[in-house]
Amino acid sequence: MRIPRIYHPESLENQIQCRLSDDAANHVGRVLRMSEGEQIELFDGSNHIYPARITEAGKKIVKAEILGREFVDKESNLKIHLGQVISRGDRMEFTVQKSVELGVNVITPLWSERCGVKLETERMDKKIQQWQKIAIAACEQCGRNAVPKIRPIMKLQDWCAENDGALKLNLHPRAQYSIKTLPKIPPEGVRLLIGSEGGLSPQEIAQTERQGFIEILLGKRVLRTETASLAAISALQIYFGDLGE
Template sequence: MRIPRIYHAEPLVVGSEVFLNEEAANHVGRVLRMNAGQRLELFDGTNLTFSAEIVQADKKNVRVAVQESREECRESPLHLHLGQVMSRGEKMEFTIQKAVELGVNSITPLFSERCGVKLDAQRLAKKIQQWQKIVIAACEQCGRNRVPEVREAMTLEAWSAEEDSSLKLNLHPRASQSINTLQQPVERVRLLIGPEGGLTADEIAMTARYGFTDILLGPRVLRTETTALTAITALQVRFGDLG
């Protein structure tokens, strides 16, 4: 069996013993049914991975001994901040999961005029927590040791107005530039992905005022979740660590 990778939010120290958090303990002890003596790989959000051995395991608590560490940087040289107008149901979860696998560093859920998601403050807070758990699970699966942040949701204009030295890109079906025509080198990108119905003309004009460049992916109209992943992949191929 492949050695499970588990995220531990507190800093890890070689030679110490730690209890896994409730969710990780449930996964290791109840779902995987692992026992004392079996091995885990832990990571704590740094570029270090830690070999560990289970000391105690039951249905509620798992205690592990941290035995050794090694440095493993799996981050892309391209820093990507995804601004994603929220989509309905599982589409947003899918986008977040796959964006993390492709190397995105941070994600901001956005509200726009055509955003189909309507949530009160309490439900939105729960969604943010749920999306952050999806990020952690994606890191455990794909081997990333640094955990991207899902930021608090905000309006499209507030996000567009944030001061940022990154190259700002907005996907637009009638743009004249493509990712391949962008001038190198590019180290930081703020990528805007609109809702299922697209951005309004006023919103596109607003993003231009804040320094966003419209780019075109290709001749076909893509769904919002397809657009995000296609754009991230193309950026990683040109400026990052794919291909």
């Protein structure tokens, strides 16, 4: 039986015992129905794993004894910052989950002119928390020990104006470059922009050009927003990252 992997939101370095977070305790105690003496694997986002043994297991409180510490790096050599215009329904959740599995390091949800989602400030905060939990669950499932950050929602133009040294990419059906013909990727990695279901407006496309984005082509077909992000991330990981190693 596979040992469950559980995220702990605080550093476990030099810890002998810990009390699991409320979310983790609910999963271990209520969902998995684990009991005292069973093994779990904890990780705290530091790229280390901590083998542990449950010492107390209730429906609300679960405690564990830390048995060791090991550096286990599952991160790609390619850094990817995904700027994803918010999509409707559960498509955004799907994009967050799968992009984390594919190795994205940072995700920034974006507003654009053609974004069909409307959120009040309170709902925005809850959505960010929800997407972060989805990212954590994806790490628990896929074996990553560093948790990607879900940033606060930004306007597309503000995100495009940021400069962190990364290569800026934008999908466009009339682009000259394909992913395999891109110039050398800098150590800072890639900043990948994915538009909404309706695509970017002409004004937004012109803005990305002014902000130094390179337009890239992703095949002959027009892809839905959630398909486009995952296809682009996969292609980038194949040509410049660790997918297929």
